[in-house]
Amino acid sequence: MKFTKLAAASVTALMVATPVLADLVFPSLSYRTGPYAAGGIPYADGFADYFTLLNERDGGIGGVMTSAPECETAYNTEKGVECYEATKGEGALVYNPLSTGITYQLIPKVTADDIPLYTPGYGRTSAANGKVFSHVFNFPANYWNAASLAVNHLLDTNGGDLSGKKVALVYHNSAYGKEPIRTLEGLAAKHGFELLAIPVDHPGQEQKAQWLQIRRERPDFVLMWGWGVMNQVAIQEAANIRYPMENFIGVWWSGGDHDVVPAGDAATGYKAVTFHGVGSDYPVFDDIQQYVVGAGKAAGNGDNIGKALYNRGVYAAMLLAEAAKKAQEIHGTPDITSSMMRDGMEALEITDERMAELGMPGFGPAFTVSCENHGGPGTGAIQQWDAAAGTWSLISDFGPSDMEVIQPLIDEDSAAYASENNIEARCN
Amino acid sequence: MPEQLLFAMEVTLNGLMAGVLYALVALGFVLIFKASGIFNYAQGVMALFAALTLVGIQQGQVPFSHLINAVFGTEIHHFPWHVPSIIAIILAAGVMVLFAYLVEKYILQHLIGQPDIILFMATIGLAYFMEGFGDIMWGSEIKTLDVGLPQGMNLAIDETTFNMFGYGFFIDNLDIVAAIVAALLVTSLVIFSQYTKQGRALRAVADDHSAALSVGISLRFIWVLVWSIAGFVALVAGIMWGAKSGVQFSLSLIALKALPVLMLGGFTSIPGAIVGGLIIGVGEQLFEFAIGPMIGGATQNWFAYVLALVFLIFRPQGLFGEKIIERV
Numbered sequence: 001m002k003f004t005k006l007a008a009a010s011v012t013a014l015m016v017a018t019p020v021l022a023d024l025v026f027p028s029l030s031y032r033t034g035p036y037a038a039g040g041i042p043y044a045d046g047f048a049d050y051f052t053l054l055n056e057r058d059g060g061i062g063g064v065m066t067s068a069p070e071c072e073t074a075y076n077t078e079k080g081v082e083c084y085e086a087t088k089g090e091g092a093l094v095y096n097p098l099s100t101g102i103t104y105q106l107i108p109k110v111t112a113d114d115i116p117l118y119t120p121g122y123g124r125t126s127a128a129n130g131k132v133f134s135h136v137f138n139f140p141a142n143y144w145n146a147a148s149l150a151v152n153h154l155l156d157t158n159g160g161d162l163s164g165k166k167v168a169l170v171y172h173n174s175a176y177g178k179e180p181i182r183t184l185e186g187l188a189a190k191h192g193f194e195l196l197a198i199p200v201d202h203p204g205q206e207q208k209a210q211w212l213q214i215r216r217e218r219p220d221f222v223l224m225w226g227w228g229v230m231n232q233v234a235i236q237e238a239a240n241i242r243y244p245m246e247n248f249i250g251v252w253w254s255g256g257d258h259d260v261v262p263a264g265d266a267a268t269g270y271k272a273v274t275f276h277g278v279g280s281d282y283p284v285f286d287d288i289q290q291y292v293v294g295a296g297k298a299a300g301n302g303d304n305i306g307k308a309l310y311n312r313g314v315y316a317a318m319l320l321a322e323a324a325k326k327a328q329e330i331h332g333t334p335d336i337t338s339s340m341m342r343d344g345m346e347a348l349e350i351t352d353e354r355m356a357e358l359g360m361p362g363f364g365p366a367f368t369v370s371c372e373n374h375g376g377p378g379t380g381a382i383q384q385w386d387a388a389a390g391t392w393s394l395i396s397d398f399g400p401s402d403m404e405v406i407q408p409l410i411d412e413d414s415a416a417y418a419s420e421n422n423i424e425a426r427c428n
Numbered sequence: 429m430p431e432q433l434l435f436a437m438e439v440t441l442n443g444l445m446a447g448v449l450y451a452l453v454a455l456g457f458v459l460i461f462k463a464s465g466i467f468n469y470a471q472g473v474m475a476l477f478a479a480l481t482l483v484g485i486q487q488g489q490v491p492f493s494h495l496i497n498a499v500f501g502t503e504i505h506h507f508p509w510h511v512p513s514i515i516a517i518i519l520a521a522g523v524m525v526l527f528a529y530l531v532e533k534y535i536l537q538h539l540i541g542q543p544d545i546i547l548f549m550a551t552i553g554l555a556y557f558m559e560g561f562g563d564i565m566w567g568s569e570i571k572t573l574d575v576g577l578p579q580g581m582n583l584a585i586d587e588t589t590f591n592m593f594g595y596g597f598f599i600d601n602l603d604i605v606a607a608i609v610a611a612l613l614v615t616s617l618v619i620f621s622q623y624t625k626q627g628r629a630l631r632a633v634a635d636d637h638s639a640a641l642s643v644g645i646s647l648r649f650i651w652v653l654v655w656s657i658a659g660f661v662a663l664v665a666g667i668m669w670g671a672k673s674g675v676q677f678s679l680s681l682i683a684l685k686a687l688p689v690l691m692l693g694g695f696t697s698i699p700g701a702i703v704g705g706l707i708i709g710v711g712e713q714l715f716e717f718a719i720g721p722m723i724g725g726a727t728q729n730w731f732a733y734v735l736a737l738v739f740l741i742f743r744p745q746g747l748f749g750e751k752i753i754e755r756v
Contacts, residue, residue: 032568033559033560033563033568033677034677035676035677035678035680035681036678037563037568037569037676037677038568038569038570038674038676038677041568041569173725173726197725198725199724199725199726200726201726201728201729202729203678203681205669205672205673205678205679205681205682205685206446206685206728208442208443208445208446208713209439209442209712209713209716209717209720209728210725212435212438212439212442212598212717213717213721215598216435228678229673229676229678229679232570232672232673232674232676233672233673236579236672236673239579239580240579240580240581240598240600241581241598242580242581258569258570258674261570261572261674262570262572262573262673262674264572264574266579266580296501301497301503301505
């Protein structure tokens, strides 16, 4: 009798303690600790808050509630892979690891497990080729688009002529940081500028030699491919040597609020490439305030709303939610699997009207994803920092990147991957 | 004067300045190793924790606010005040003294007589605990450190060198302040250890634990004292490095910059930490300037260790370290 009571109590306790499992699971491999937390926190907040908004405002996606359980990677590749292995059995629909290192490790795993991998603006650039990378998506833009967009901006601001100019690239001395070099070499050959590549070792706390070199070489423009503390130190060092900030352009991973704030007023004028809108002047953020922050359900304390990385997290979550909706439509069921999610991502169509309906008019480009093109349109804009106002402003329209230079590189790199891994091209 | 020579002079000067910042971190390691034989793996995290505490106090941040809000459903983040920098520095130094007391009471006291490797392991545990504790206490967001230190190019040096050589040298004002602070710190430490009762006790413990104990010196007091001083040195290092990049968790990685300095200068010598820092600073910057571009650049991190290894081969105890002689 005692045992029966105990067993009944245990079962009841277990039922009460076990959370109700959400049907649509979007794991968030986040990093809220460690050296890269400053960028990881706002992104993770934005990603989580958008799914909370969908639950609170719309009752989930297609009537099914969503969840974005977090697994802390600390931006560590091994931990990221552990997170993937630990969570993939919990109904994960798609992974967005926010790390190029983790992405490279996960590409073969997700393909084998039939789970899509979403890496907007990071990861393996040539994964834009859907014929080779069936489960990897990096729309709406990738690193090589970013390099081209930065050069396009230089062309726009220099009468379309960069011949004889010197462009320095200050980059994180890692696979990530080296990504734009080939594209920039191609663009340098095309437009006649000289490229000066200057590496900075991890973590990038000491960059005196690099910035003294820039002071000596006097490049006309400096591009930056940094992450973490490297960004803050570089912007401070640029200010120290009085390098004109309007000639200094970072990739979108060097364009967070936390990258410019430590340098204070000296950072005013610094630019960065972006593939989405800036600030909080969009209806979706009012909804997040009302349904998420106001209801006490925000992932953070709500003060990251409108910051560059927060917006990127929201944008990534929105695109995944739209892909999930598309998957529900295609397969005629609200309870989709990861395989169906992949189909939804491959058939994703974002229109300007839909962006307006979502409360994000003009926040990102209209585009479609296809079997061949997992990379989207590759468009982007330039944002500029105003320290006094504490805001980024878009100073250009969203424009295209130079696919004439980028596409052959994507084809070449993806062909090499296909050959190494015996992958037959799809989409025939 | 040839342009390349001028550039090399500028790089050398900046290397010296960078070396001072490395030495500031190395100093904390030396103090603890000298007094207790412990290689304090947590020194880098101590710099991070001290800087986090300083900014937190200065900005009136409520400690553990995330935890408090999560448990009690409140929405508190900041006190309605902003503490002046000097008071915040004093309070942060006070927190580091309290930290030293707690480390002695709850860790070191229980490990007296244990092999060095056990004490080293304890500091590894302490480092990770402090990193997590600092995160819970102050949050992981990047914080701007503003205690009024000047930053940017020193115009006087730029102008003077331009008038002399036709090329203005770049020296960061923050580096000049760091050099002055480091000089004051070392002078104060030397005066303290040479001319005060506690300083003499500290040196006695450093020379021979057992002999010091036998003449009535309290080992526990000395440990609290030396960890407090190392905590203060960590606070100074945290301020200097944090002013450059904001206070963020990568600050703990500055310890990596101290290791080659210690290998070169010796683990037991304060002048060794300073001279070692300067040699490493100048060596790595000159190598990057002269050889770096030929081999792809970004040589500073690994070259510092190569330089330290070369010195180690010829003087295993470091430039100023004490030769360990064990008699059977």
